[in-house]
Each structure stands twice: as C-alpha cells, then as structure tokens.
Amino acid sequence: MAIHIYNSLTNKKEPFQPIDPDRITMYVCGPTVYNYIHIGNARPAIVFDAVRRYLSYRGYNVYYVSNFTDVDDKIIKAAQEMNEEVPTLANRFIDTYLEDIESLGVEKADLHPRATETVEEMVEFIEQLIAKGFAYESNGDVYYRTKKFKEYGKLSSQSVGDLQMGARIEIGEQKEDPMDFTLWKKAKENEIAWDSPWGEGRPGWHIECSAMVKKYMGDTIDIHAGGQDLKFPHHENEIAQTEALTGKPMAHYWMHNGYININNEKMSKSLGNFVLVHDMIQQHDPEVIRFFMMQAHYRNPINFDNDLLESARAGLERLRSTLENVKHRRSESVNGGSSAGQEAAERAKARFLEEMDDDFNTANAISVLFDLAREANKYMQQPQTSIASLDAIVETMTDMGSVLGVSLEREEVMLDEDIEKLLEERVAARKNKNFARADEIRDQLENDGILLEDTPQGTRWKRK
RNA sequence: GGCGGUAUAGCCAAGUGGUAAGGCACGGGUCUGCAAAACCCUUAUCCCCCGGUUCGAAUCCGGGUACCGCCUCCA
CATH class of the missing domain: 3.40.50.620 (HUPs)
Structure with a gap:
C-alpha cells in the first residue's frame, strides 16, 4: 500500500x-x-x-x-x-x-x-x-x-x-x-x-x-x-x-x-492555561512526553495531565524493559534454533508499515510495538533462544522507536562502588539462603532508587 | 448565525460495512525463597440517543443531545 x-x-x-x-x-x-x-x-x-x-x-x-x-x-x-x-x-x-x-x-x-x-x-x-x-x-x-x-x-x-x-x-x-x-x-x-x-x-x-x-x-x-x-x-x-x-x-x-487541551479546553497563550516545555521537561522525561503524544493520532485533540503522562511512562517502561531483557538474553542464546522471534519481528514490521502508511497512525504503530514486546517476552520463556531471533526483535523495536522519535534504549547508568559491593554481597547471601540479609539489601537499594530483578540469567537491576 | 471536529470499558485510545486493537489501572492464576519483571485468564453482548438502509453498521443515511474548536493574535 x-x-x-x-x-x-x-x-x-x-x-x-x-x-x-x-x-x-x-x-x-x-x-x-x-x-x-x-x-x-x-x-x-x-x-x-x-x-x-x-x-x-x-x-x-x-x-x-x-x-x-x-x-x-x-x-x-x-x-x-x-x-x-x-x-x-x-x-x-x-x-x-x-x-x-x-x-x-x-x-x-x-x-x-x-x-x-x-x-x-x-x-x-x-x-x-x-x-x-x-x-x-x-x-x-x-x-x-x-x-x-x-x-x-x-x-x-x-x-x-x-x-x-x-x-x-x-x-x-x-x-x-x-x-x-x-x-x-x-x-x-x-x-x-x-x-x-x-x-x-x-x-x-x-x-x-x-x-x-x-x-x-x-x-x-x-x-x-x-x-x-x-x-x-x-x-x-x-x-x-x-x-x-x-x-x-x-x-x-x-x-x-489537533490541539492540546488542559481540562478539555484548548491550551493557549491568550487563555493563560499553558504549560511551558521549558518547565515540563524538568518534571517529566521528555521521551515520555513524546511517547504520550505519539499514542494519539495527530489530528485528534489530546488532553494533558500528570496521570495520563504517568500512564504513558509505565507503558514506555514496559517496552524499554522488554528490549533490555532481549539484549541481555542474547549472551545465553544459540546460533540457529527456533526462528519464532524472527517471524514475529517480521510480522510486526509489516504491520508497522501498514499503520504508518495510513496517514501516520502512530497510535496503531505503537500498539504493534506492544504486541511485539509481548511476543518477545513469550519467546524468551522458551529454554533456548536463537541469536538471530533476538537480533531481529532488537532491530525491529529500535527502528520503530526511532521512526517515532522515541528511544527505547535505557540510559546506561553507572553504579558506584558501594552499590556494586552490596549487589555482590546479596548474590552471596542468596546462594547461602540467607534471605533475610538478601531482602534487607534489596530494600536498602530500593531506597536508593535501584530496583532488583532476580532472573534465571542472574540478578538484574534498574533505576526506579 | 456560518464552518468544522469529537462522543468507544474505571481512565487513555485505535477502529468507516463483516461481528469491538493497544496502553494504564483493577482482580484471579503461573513463575519466584519472598519479591520484581514476565506470561496466562478476567474486564464493553456492545461503541451518546432515536429512527432508517443492509443478509449484516460503532462504521452508511435522516433526526436529536452533549462537549470542543475556527470565524480576532494563537501550534
């Protein structure tokens, strides 16, 4: 088309x-x-x-x-x-x-x-x-x-x-x-x-x-x-x-x-009900703002408020988290093997093109991204994953994100030494089934804004 | 008054004739040492209302209601 x-x-x-x-x-x-x-x-x-x-x-x-x-x-x-x-x-x-x-x-x-x-x-x-x-x-x-x-x-x-x-x-x-x-x-x-x-x-x-x-x-x-x-x-x-x-x-x-509304009224300088970009990006990840806009069709009006942005943030987080997990999984994958992931990526790409061809329907394009994320997560539950499949998923998701102007990469954040040490200590504690200490460390890190995830491929962390 | 747009689940939001995408939130389950993440299931017999066309309509036609915008600077 x-x-x-x-x-x-x-x-x-x-x-x-x-x-x-x-x-x-x-x-x-x-x-x-x-x-x-x-x-x-x-x-x-x-x-x-x-x-x-x-x-x-x-x-x-x-x-x-x-x-x-x-x-x-x-x-x-x-x-x-x-x-x-x-x-x-x-x-x-x-x-x-x-x-x-x-x-x-x-x-x-x-x-x-x-x-x-x-x-x-x-x-x-x-x-x-x-x-x-x-x-x-x-x-x-x-x-x-x-x-x-x-x-x-x-x-x-x-x-x-x-x-x-x-x-x-x-x-x-x-x-x-x-x-x-x-x-x-x-x-x-x-x-x-x-x-x-x-x-x-x-x-x-x-x-x-x-x-x-x-x-x-x-x-x-x-x-x-x-x-x-x-x-x-x-x-x-x-x-x-x-x-x-x-x-x-x-x-x-x-x-x-279409316009952006605040409380269902047009935002405009003359009405005085506006939010400056300059101020807004202090409080919200600009990528979230963009992702939120892309979730609506460009010709339709959209309402703006913090709850809606929060909901967009959670959605974007899901995509980012999936992408990161796919990348992480690559090191434990094999050559050859099931091509299910690759096929899912190809189907997603075809649908993405179809939706974007239709008057730049970014809302539907994003739904394709979510569907692919689900298939990717499902695929990763298989005991064995293929490198080609994972690569296809990463490439497809990244490409679609970059067409929308939204990076799905999570920022690389360096951990300081103290935190590294705590992580190591926790791995050891879990090995020794000292779960009380392990949970204590997890809670402590959460207070510092670091969330832990224990996966079959080891412990992962991310910023809150 | 003229012109145009919108009305879809708790919230957001696609869908213009073939029997309701997707996201967020909620609930149940699986997984987990416990979590988290993830996955599965559940969540609109129905798409503002009333008529009509059609084998079949959220989608087309007629009428109505509500909200919004443009007609003045404005993205």
Whole structure:
C-alpha cells in the first residue's frame, strides 16, 4: 500500500504522490519567537518530525523547512516591555525554542529561515501582487484584495460572505473591504522598520510564509503543515497570496494537527492555561512526553495531565524493559534454533508499515510495538533462544522507536562502588539462603532508587 | 448565525460495512525463597440517543443531545 495522507484541502485521505520522488518538499509553520513555547506549540514540531522521519524511513529524501517569525506585533510589544531590541529578544527565544524541541527528540530542519532575512523577497512579492491587481496600497499600508481571489476560503471551506461577519477593521486602517488582510504594515515611530516602495514599514504575518516557501522551495511544494488554528486565516491567506501570484497550487497536501487541551479546553497563550516545555521537561522525561503524544493520532485533540503522562511512562517502561531483557538474553542464546522471534519481528514490521502508511497512525504503530514486546517476552520463556531471533526483535523495536522519535534504549547508568559491593554481597547471601540479609539489601537499594530483578540469567537491576 | 471536529470499558485510545486493537489501572492464576519483571485468564453482548438502509453498521443515511474548536493574535 502506498502512503496515504489526510489532506485538509479536500478533507480526504489521498495517496501520496510526490512532485519529485527524489526530493520531497515539506514546510511546517514555525513559532513566533517572543516567549518560551508551551507544550501545545510543541505538538506540530513533534508530529511533523515523526512524519518526516517516516518519509525518510520509507526511502524518501525530505527537504524540511520550518520558519521563525522574528518580527511582528507581539515581538515588538515584548521587546518594549523587556526593554530589549527586537532582534536580541527574537534570537534569545529562537535559541530556547531549538533547545526545547531538541529535548523532545525533534531533529533540526534542513533550513530554518527567518522572516527578517526574507524582507526583500516579501517586498517583491507584494509589488507583483499589486501589479496583478490583488493588492493595493492605502496610506502606507498594503492590503490583499480578498474578493479578487475567487477561491478564497477553499481550505477552511468558508465562503467570503460568511467570514465577513466576523471581520473587523482596526482603527486607522483604510481597507476597501473588511476581509482584506495586511501585507505590509506602516511603521509607527521608533519601531523596527524596513524601506519599501510604500515607505518605512514591516511585513504582515501571512506574506512571510508565502515568500519563504517560494524563495527556498519553489512555487508548489508537496506538504504544508501546521496547527489547526493556522488553517484560517493564516494558511488561507498564504494560498491566496501564492496562488494569485503563480497561478499554481501552493501545496499538494495540507496537514493540520489537533490541539492540546488542559481540562478539555484548548491550551493557549491568550487563555493563560499553558504549560511551558521549558518547565515540563524538568518534571517529566521528555521521551515520555513524546511517547504520550505519539499514542494519539495527530489530528485528534489530546488532553494533558500528570496521570495520563504517568500512564504513558509505565507503558514506555514496559517496552524499554522488554528490549533490555532481549539484549541481555542474547549472551545465553544459540546460533540457529527456533526462528519464532524472527517471524514475529517480521510480522510486526509489516504491520508497522501498514499503520504508518495510513496517514501516520502512530497510535496503531505503537500498539504493534506492544504486541511485539509481548511476543518477545513469550519467546524468551522458551529454554533456548536463537541469536538471530533476538537480533531481529532488537532491530525491529529500535527502528520503530526511532521512526517515532522515541528511544527505547535505557540510559546506561553507572553504579558506584558501594552499590556494586552490596549487589555482590546479596548474590552471596542468596546462594547461602540467607534471605533475610538478601531482602534487607534489596530494600536498602530500593531506597536508593535501584530496583532488583532476580532472573534465571542472574540478578538484574534498574533505576526506579 | 456560518464552518468544522469529537462522543468507544474505571481512565487513555485505535477502529468507516463483516461481528469491538493497544496502553494504564483493577482482580484471579503461573513463575519466584519472598519479591520484581514476565506470561496466562478476567474486564464493553456492545461503541451518546432515536429512527432508517443492509443478509449484516460503532462504521452508511435522516433526526436529536452533549462537549470542543475556527470565524480576532494563537501550534
């Protein structure tokens, strides 16, 4: 089966047909950098990172671009409040953004263009829109003439007439129509600004993505992705700008991830009910956070709370523990022998591909991982295990984990000498059937956060 | 008001026509010196409600209810 992607433009799952099979172009709308990101902001970074990893795993060469909006009203406001220059503030939060998503297992994009590096292209873009009659200057501002673009609203399946009810004209704006949106914004005094044919000013939010995609990726790209809340107006406006200019579709597939809720309400900066990634990773293993997200389908909303994370942690722990046991068992295994483990691994891999091909169903992909873990554990109850089978299981589990961006390896932790000694003492005590002492040591180690497991292959330990 | 989404076990969550995945938690059992881990069994005669189509529906159609989101900055 070919990869199928749910396309927000058509509201259907469609077979994925790349423009150039040797180079997939994928653009994900990045953050406006004026603050630390919250976990909701991290969701698109994570889920589309998984999409990217899967496409690569399937043999595609993916050119992945994600922008930074490093100038806009919110940044200017934040910079004023903190008595900082706009670029200084933006740079600072670009750095923290990159750190935060890296900790969540997100690989860097091939390119992270910044709006302020693309102003020249934006100005040209706007000039051409004016020349084509899709934009007009008004008192130093430039607006997009929404009514002129006949397909306006096709992404969010809204008609211009319906949208009009909610549209507003801000004080000081002189739009022909309330639905028109800003392409170029005249600078106020002492504001960061660039020269343009319409005087000093700065670009509107929507034009940057259109200009950057065109500059770095071309007129039409394969996949354009972002959060659900960008569908309207942001992506709708991008389509209007780009397609009015080029006459070609901006992207073949539009993907939108669902929200993260807190107590069933959308997490957002304006509601104030957000959890910063920066804070969250102090309390939770970032891999657990990612694993938790991967257990839901990317288009569905997910609720966030500590109990749910704890449940995800327990599940991930089970997978890690299985993998570690399989590896450990290798030293006591034989060449040849039963290939049951190998067969289980092959079946799992086939199912994994099937699930991921179906619009990146990571929730089902993880269930495959759990099924394989069960089969692996069962297999290991056999008195004799084959090296080839164990290796196949390890490789398959590790690969599937890395496509999801979740490492199933347990961190290597060194034990200090005292603990080593206690372990040795306990082995001796058990040999001599001095179980009282053995249990005493076990309890003591548990207090130090070390859990012991006595297996037929010897005593094992792990961190709590 | 317009547009869109969601409703599946105690909790989380897949599943779009063929008779309910997976995880967490709970209970019983096996294994163990005892544990832990693991495995086995059990846990939704049923998928928000009411009609309809069909040999057959959680899945399709009609109607209703509830919750959420977008229509204004927002991942």
